[in-house]
Amino acid sequence: MPSSTPGFAMLDARAMVKRRLGLRLWLSGGWLVVLVVAATFAPWLAPHNPLEQDLFTSRLPPFWMAGAEPGYWLGTDSLGRDVLSRIMYGARIALVVALIAGTATALIGATLGLIAGYFRGWADLVISRLVDIWMAFPPVLFAILLIAVMGPGLVSVIVAIIVIDWTRFARVVRAEAMAQGAMDYVASAQVAGQKRLGTMLTEILPNVLPTIVVLLTLEMGIAVIVEAILSFVNLSISTDFPTWGGMIAEGRTSVHQAWWVLVFPLATLFLTVLSFSQLGEGLKDRFDPVLR
Amino acid sequence: MTDLYTVTDMHLSLADMVNKPLFGSAPRIDILHGLSFSIKRGEVLGIVGGSGSGKSTLGRVLVRLLEPSRGQVLFDGQDITHLNEDALRPLRRRFQMIFQDPMSSLNPRRTVGSIIAAPLKLHGFDRISVRVDQALDHVGLPRSFRTRYPHELSGGQRQRVGIARAIAMEPEFILADEIVSGLDVSSQAQVLKLLADLVADLGLTLAFISHDLSVIRRLCGTVMVLYQGRIVEHRASDALFAAPEAAYTRELLGAIPLPDPDQPWGAQAG
Amino acid sequence: MSAFLSIRNLSLVLKGGPRLLRSVSLDVEAGEVRGLVGESGAGKSMIGKAVLGILPRSVEVVEGEIWLDEVDLLKLRPSERRRKIGATAALIPQDPLTALNPSRRVGPQVTDRLVDILGWKRADAQARALELLAEVHIPDPARVMRSYPHELSGGMRQRVLIASAFAAEPKLIVADEPTTALDVTVQKQILHLIARMQARHGTALLFVTHDLGVVSKVCGSLAVLYGGLVVEQSPVRDFFRQPAHAYSRALLAATPKYTDPMAGLNPVPEAVITAVQAEVAQADASWRNGGWRHD
Numbered sequence: 066m067p068s069s070t071p072g073f074a075m076l077d078a079r080a081m082v083k084r085r086l087g088l089r090l091w092l093s094g095g096w097l098v099v100l101v102v103a104a105t106f107a108p109w110l111a112p113h114n115p116l117e118q119d120l121f122t123s124r125l126p127p128f129w130m131a132g133a134e135p136g137y138w139l140g141t142d143s144l145g146r147d148v149l150s151r152i153m154y155g156a157r158i159a160l161v162v163a164l165i166a167g168t169a170t171a172l173i174g175a176t177l178g179l180i181a182g183y184f185r186g187w188a189d190l191v192i193s194r195l196v197d198i199w200m201a202f203p204p205v206l207f208a209i210l211l212i213a214v215m216g217p218g219l220v221s222v223i224v225a226i227i228v229i230d231w232t233r234f235a236r237v238v239r240a241e242a243m244a245q246g247a248m249d250y251v252a253s254a255q256v257a258g259q260k261r262l263g264t265m266l267t268e269i270l271p272n273v274l275p276t277i278v279v280l281l282t283l284e285m286g287i288a289v290i291v292e293a294i295l296s297f298v299n300l301s302i303s304t305d306f307p308t309w310g311g312m313i314a315e316g317r318t319s320v321h322q323a324w325w326v327l328v329f330p331l332a333t334l335f336l337t338v339l340s341f342s343q344l345g346e347g348l349k350d351r352f353d354p355v356l357r
Numbered sequence: 358m359t360d361l362y363t364v365t366d367m368h369l370s371l372a373d374m375v376n377k378p379l380f381g382s383a384p385r386i387d388i389l390h391g392l393s394f395s396i397k398r399g400e401v402l403g404i405v406g407g408s409g410s411g412k413s414t415l416g417r418v419l420v421r422l423l424e425p426s427r428g429q430v431l432f433d434g435q436d437i438t439h440l441n442e443d444a445l446r447p448l449r450r451r452f453q454m455i456f457q458d459p460m461s462s463l464n465p466r467r468t469v470g471s472i473i474a475a476p477l478k479l480h481g482f483d484r485i486s487v488r489v490d491q492a493l494d495h496v497g498l499p500r501s502f503r504t505r506y507p508h509e510l511s512g513g514q515r516q517r518v519g520i521a522r523a524i525a526m527e528p529e530f531i532l533a534d535e536i537v538s539g540l541d542v543s544s545q546a547q548v549l550k551l552l553a554d555l556v557a558d559l560g561l562t563l564a565f566i567s568h569d570l571s572v573i574r575r576l577c578g579t580v581m582v583l584y585q586g587r588i589v590e591h592r593a594s595d596a597l598f599a600a601p602e603a604a605y606t607r608e609l610l611g612a613i614p615l616p617d618p619d620q621p622w623g624a625q626a627g
Numbered sequence: 628m629s630a631f632l633s634i635r636n637l638s639l640v641l642k643g644g645p646r647l648l649r650s651v652s653l654d655v656e657a658g659e660v661r662g663l664v665g666e667s668g669a670g671k672s673m674i675g676k677a678v679l680g681i682l683p684r685s686v687e688v689v690e691g692e693i694w695l696d697e698v699d700l701l702k703l704r705p706s707e708r709r710r711k712i713g714a715t716a717a718l719i720p721q722d723p724l725t726a727l728n729p730s731r732r733v734g735p736q737v738t739d740r741l742v743d744i745l746g747w748k749r750a751d752a753q754a755r756a757l758e759l760l761a762e763v764h765i766p767d768p769a770r771v772m773r774s775y776p777h778e779l780s781g782g783m784r785q786r787v788l789i790a791s792a793f794a795a796e797p798k799l800i801v802a803d804e805p806t807t808a809l810d811v812t813v814q815k816q817i818l819h820l821i822a823r824m825q826a827r828h829g830t831a832l833l834f835v836t837h838d839l840g841v842v843s844k845v846c847g848s849l850a851v852l853y854g855g856l857v858v859e860q861s862p863v864r865d866f867f868r869q870p871a872h873a874y875s876r877a878l879l880a881a882t883p884k885y886t887d888p889m890a891g892l893n894p895v896p897e898a899v900i901t902a903v904q905a906e907v908a909q910a911d912a913s914w915r916n917g918g919w920r921h922d
């Protein structure tokens with residue numbers, strides 16, 4: 066019987082347990098990695114120039130259908146542009162927005178929420194009041210107003226997402242931090258002589274981090290959707306650069322003649338949003354010590 | 358022997374969040390009503406009393422997690438009643454508290470090893486890893502438990518992690534809040550022996566909150582009985598058990614279940 | 628299966644690791660209080676968790692049956708099992724503070740079960756909760772209902788959980804060290820209350836504790852656990868008169884008595900530990916030879 070101290074033979078069974086990797090994490094993570102690679106190396110990987118029009122190759126079907134041409138794997142749209150290449154370039158916009166808008170939103174919201182929830186007092190008063198006032202505005206109106214003022218474009222989209230969604234983080238993280246703050250391990254850190262800021266970062270933060278990660282990945286999914294919607298209604302970046310929302314808008318008009326122009330970007334969008342939302346849960350399953 | 362703690366007419370009130378009006382500040386409720394006592398260096402003080410009588414609150418005042426609303430608390434001659442956190446920090450190494458609720462006093466997302474090491478790091482101890490191992494040995498946990506998370510332990514094992522964290526700091530004073538009720542009698546014996554050794558060898562001073570009067574009798578030189586935020590009796594343990602003065606103390610002694618199925622419950626008290 | 632709760636040959640393992648419970652068999656009759664004592668970390672809480680279907684994800688049942696009210700829980704589908712357990716059994720958990728949600732007031736946490744599972748009206752549940760909190764001798768119950776968990780003392784939290792376990796008048800209560808934070812007078816009142824409840828409803832009680840004094844007063848019989856192995860099961864009187872197992876004798880000898888300042892508080896002797904560990908190893912060896920995954 067293994068025992069490290071003489072006189073005590075308490076069995077430590079856990080040392081022999083292995084961790085299982087979640088399928089959820091593999092699938093969602095896998096898809097996102099493929100997407101990131103495709104977006105990053107689009108100039109080398111994409112089979113065609115996404116902007117190149119060629120009326121001789123217009124509305125080619127995807128590779129497995131009759132009439133397909135080699136090299137145009139997912140077919141072409143009515144202007145003869147390669148759908149696969151456009152999706153790959155569209156991924157660049159989608160991922161940039163997801164990454165920047167998602168992290169910035171999380172950073173701002175979570176920081177404010179953490180401070181409000183842990184330090185309480187006037188910091189909480191100010192932040193909570195701000196959140197309340199902020200949330201009184203209808204978000205869509207807010208976004209359109211903002212873009213009207215700033216003009217359409219990538220930066221406006223990102224700013225709009227941050228401005229609308231930081232309150233979600235702030236509220237959830239504040240409540241979590243407050244609940245954690247009432248636990249004795251926080252008092253224990255104080256008895257040990259730890260400074261307040263240190264306690265917030267080393268004791269509270271690890272305990273709200275799983276929540277933040279799940280919210281963050283959700284937020285990235287939301288950012289992708291918001292960007293797609295805004296480009297669908299033409300409020301995102303200029304029309305000729307490929308975006309998933311823009312492709313969906315164009316595909317919609319010719320869905321009876323060339324369904325693939327609509328379906329492939331739509332499916333990509335769907336998979337990406339789904340993957341983001343599952344990634345958070347998957348990461349939590351895999352890395353959060355408490356949920357097992 | 359000199360006094361390590363001198364507490365005079367200490368009152369404590371807390372914000373009453375239940376009756377807090379929507380605007381403005383909450384009213385305060387009084388929890389402790391003018392306690393005066395002292396704890397000598399090297400003394401083992403048992404604190405007993407009814408549930409909700411303010412034992413844990415008193416403990417939190419002694420390690421200055423709470424600030425008294427009135428009165429004075431001296432630690433080793435120094436007035437710590439209203440010291441702020443920065444001024445307290447150098448003193449913090451010297452008094453430690455082991456909390457009543459083991460699960461909530463351990464950070465759920467830290468391993469046992471890092472929980473015990475954290476206060477040591479803060480105070481610049483050397484050979485931290487060795488000290489962590491020693492602390493685990495002392496409380497009878499396998500060293501391999503260092504990599505475990507609190508929820509992977511049984512209730513008694515968690516309690517022992519809390520004990521290990523406090524003794525690793527080698528403090529002069531430990532407030533132990535109900536630390537053995539979750540342990541089997543054999544582990545109780547081990548932990549109590551460990552504490553008694555620390556008292557004898559290192560001059561540790563101990564305040565020991567417990568509901569188990571049998572343990573108090575074995576371990577403590579003096580006993581303090583709290584009832585609804587007031588001290589009703591505070592005497593040498595032998596004298597108190599031989600002839601309890603306060604009615605509440607007698608009631609307590611009468612309610613102890615002795616480990617004997619034939620002895621009627623409540624009839625054994627004198 | 629006649630007993631209300633009947634655990635047959637239950638073995639739990641940590642996934643990919645050794646056994647936590649070693650072929651445990653245990654019966655609790657309706658109206659009976661069955662004590663469960665043993666070393667800290669022996670697996671007492673695991674038994675309770677297995678019965679209530681709340682084992683941690685890393686622990687799995689490898690063999691055995693858990694009969695509750697004539698049904699083998701382990702044969703039920705998870706949803707049916709939850710329904711069955713929810714309707715018949717309740718837990719008084721070992722960690723009061725973590726069992727309560729820190730960011731919700733206490734009141735709704737007590738009434739939730741009544742409202743959600745048993746479909747009571749909120750007002751009725753509220754009234755019942757107040758009554759129960761008064762029954763467990765909580766001063767000013769209305770105030771406690773509106774408090775957050777951290778605003779209560781340890782013993783008050785524990786009594787809140789006792790009250791909420793009683794709320795639905797379950798047929799089986801697994802009480803995991805339910806009185807560790809209670810002073811002896813309140814403890815006595817609570818144990819009397821439990822006895823009355825039992826007399827009224829015929830509740831079966833699995834009572835985990837380290838306090839042999841309490842065992843001697845409330846339990847009809849008890850089981851002693853060491854390293855996941857039941858080393859002794861006897862009626863209480865026999866256990867205190869002539870304990871069958873050396874480990875039981877050592878436990879009794881280690882129990883302090885306030886009437887005798889010199890009694891007890893000795894660790895279980897090394898020799899006894901070695902012997903009982905050999906017994907555990909023996910049990911594992913024969914289990915591996917005999918029963919290890921025949922199928």
Ligand SMILES: Nc1ncnc2c1ncn2[C@@H]1O[C@H](COP(=O)(O)OP(=O)(O)OP(=O)(O)O)[C@@H](O)[C@H]1O
Pocket residue numbers: 371372373374388406407408409410411412413414415457777778779780781782783808809810
């Ligand atoms: N943060 C708080 N806000 C309001 N009241 C509180 C707070 N903390 C404790 N109390 C109250 O103070 C009283 C004393 O609590 P304390 O925890 O000191 O009791 P205790 O003697 O340790 O009891 P137990 O033996 O049950 O642990 C209780 O009535 C409790 O409700």
Ligand SMILES: Nc1ncnc2c1ncn2[C@@H]1O[C@H](COP(=O)(O)OP(=O)(O)OP(=O)(O)O)[C@@H](O)[C@H]1O
Pocket residue numbers: 076078079357508509510511512513514539540541641647666667668669670671672673674683685721
């Ligand atoms: N989630 C988990 N993962 C791994 N091991 C665990 C987990 N939970 C409990 N254990 C281990 O299982 C064993 C049995 O735990 P259990 O909680 O049943 O003990 P117990 O008899 O209730 O002890 P106590 O009296 O201290 O509460 C312990 O050794 C513990 O370390």
Ligand SMILES: [Mg+2]
Pocket residue numbers: 412413414457534780781782
């Ligand atoms: Mg307390």
Ligand SMILES: [Mg+2]
Pocket residue numbers: 511512513671672673721803
């Ligand atoms: Mg337990």
